[in-house]
Structure formats: structure tokens, C-alpha cells
Amino acid sequence: MGNEKNISEKKRTDLIKRARTVLRSYLIITLGTLIYSAGISLLLDPNDLAPGGVSGISIMLSRFTPLTTGTWILIINIPLLVIGGWKLGRKFIIKTCYATVMTSVFTNLLGDIQPITNDLICAVVLGGIAVGCGLGLVFRAGGTTGGMDIIVKLLRLKFPYLKSGSIFLALDMVVVIISGFVFQNLTLGVYAGIVIALDARVMDVILYGQDEARLVYIISDRHEQIAGRLMAELDIGVTYLEGEGAYTEKDKKIILCATRKQRSPEVINIVKEEDERAFLIVSSANEIFGEGYKSYWTEQL
Secondary structure, three states, X not given: OHHHHHHHHHHHHHHHHHHHHHHHHHHHHHHHHHHHHHHHHHHHHHHOOOOOHHHHHHHHHOOOOOOOHHHHHXXXXXXXXXXXXXXXXXXXXXXXXXXXXXXXXXXXXXXXXXXXXXXXXXXXXXXXXHHHHHHHHHHHOOOOOOOHHHHHHHHHHHOOOOOHHHXXXXXXXXXXXXXXXXXXXXXXXXXXXXXXXXXXXXXXXXXHOOOOEEEEEEEOOOHHHHHHHHHHHHOOOOEEEEEEOOOOOOEEEEEEEEEEHHHHHHHHHHHHHHOOOOEEEEEEEOOOEOOOOEOOOHHHO
């Protein structure tokens, strides 16, 4: 009887935790879509800046029809959501549907408010930051805003060797180039391209943090002391690689570790203090996956 009660309590606790997690993710998606929509409605759309993707297409279409940008976002996404639900599964599409609808609603609601600025430079900078921040929050919560995200996922299913970032860039640049012709203003097309670059950078920071890193190889006879200090003082993971000196033909242990860019001087100082004759190689790491760095799953967006 007691065991059954404990199991029941555990199930209830797990259910509450799961519900809180789901609620938190939807609150984050709501906040993210609000910030994203504010960037579109209050900064980019009023200044004829089409920042790629479905939003950029919707901004252009709204100039030729009585329908608003937010309405076009929903209309364009409906067939994409149907195809995405069929190909990518229900779990992916539920949050995406919610994010798409909220983006459409917020974009229309905020569209009735006076734009924050009519200065193009301010609109580019603030709009890029807002769009990137909003997208980053939505992605962190496990959702997407639909549109190009679904197209990219579908393309990667057929062509897995293509990189998501390259596909996004290519599709967005096509929209930006078209916008230059639609608005008959090359300057607006260039500024829209800057928005894309800026929001991509901001989104990366929101998703992954400042993950610029250094990859360090250390060859030293005092490898145990150096490895111990790196783990104890800097809380850095260390891996031993087996090596052999070509001239001495002696076995050597090579220390391999990855660290944040700003902490690499501390690594170098520890090595110097322990062994001034140590052989040290420090190189830049473009991407690092794992605990403390990028998630394997988030990167598949």
C-alpha cells in the first residue's frame, strides 16, 4: 500500500514538473514572438525593410494587397505547416503552429501603433536586434516561427549534406534582392541584408551564448600537474591523447582541452608556471558541441 502511494506521488510530481516545463516553454515562445513581431511592425515594415524569409515576403505582398503583413504571414505559413506536420511530425509542428499564429496576431496588433523610428540606421540596428532576440527565444523553447524554418528542415531531409545556415542565407538573400526591385531602392535592399546579418548574430548569442573558444594542445613532462590545475582551478575538462616523440621515440601524454576565448590566458599562465619548456598549441574553435557549449539538437534548426 505504501509503495503504491509513493509511486502515485512520484507520478503526480513528474506530471507537475512536466506541466511547468511545457507552460514555461509556451510563455517563452509568447515573449519571443512578441519581441519578433515588434521588430517587424514597429521598425522594419514601416521603413520598407524586408528581412528575408516569410516576413520579408509578407511585407512586400502587403504593399500590393489590402491584407496586412501579419495576415500574409499566416496565409503563407498554412501550406508550409501542413507539409511540415506531414513530414516532420506532430511534436515539431504544435509549437510551430502556436508561434506562427502568435506572430501573425502580434504583428497585426502592433501594426496599428506608430513606428518607433523612421531613421533607417536606427530601424536596421534595433529591428535586427529585436528579430534576432525574438527568434532566439522561440528556438530555445523548442519552437520555430514556421516559414523558412520548415523549408530548411525539409530540404535537409532530402539533402542532409547541406548546412542549415547556408540554406537560410541563400533563401533570405533571394528575398532581399527581390525587395530591392519591389521597393525600387537598392539602398533598402542593402540595409535589409544588414538586418539579416545582425539578427543572425543576435540569435546565435541568445541560443548559444558567446561560444568563441580556444582549442589547446599541451605537450609537457608535467602533464599530471598541469591537468590537475586546469580541472581544479579553471573547472576545464581535460582529455589525454597518446603521442610519441619522433626524435626521442618516447611515449608522451598530450593534454587536449577547450576553453572560452577569454579564459585562454589563464590556461597559458598555468602551463608557464608548471613548465616553461612545455610545447603549447592554441587554435580557434569555430564550433564546440556538448555541455557548456552548443546543443546537438538546437543546432539542427
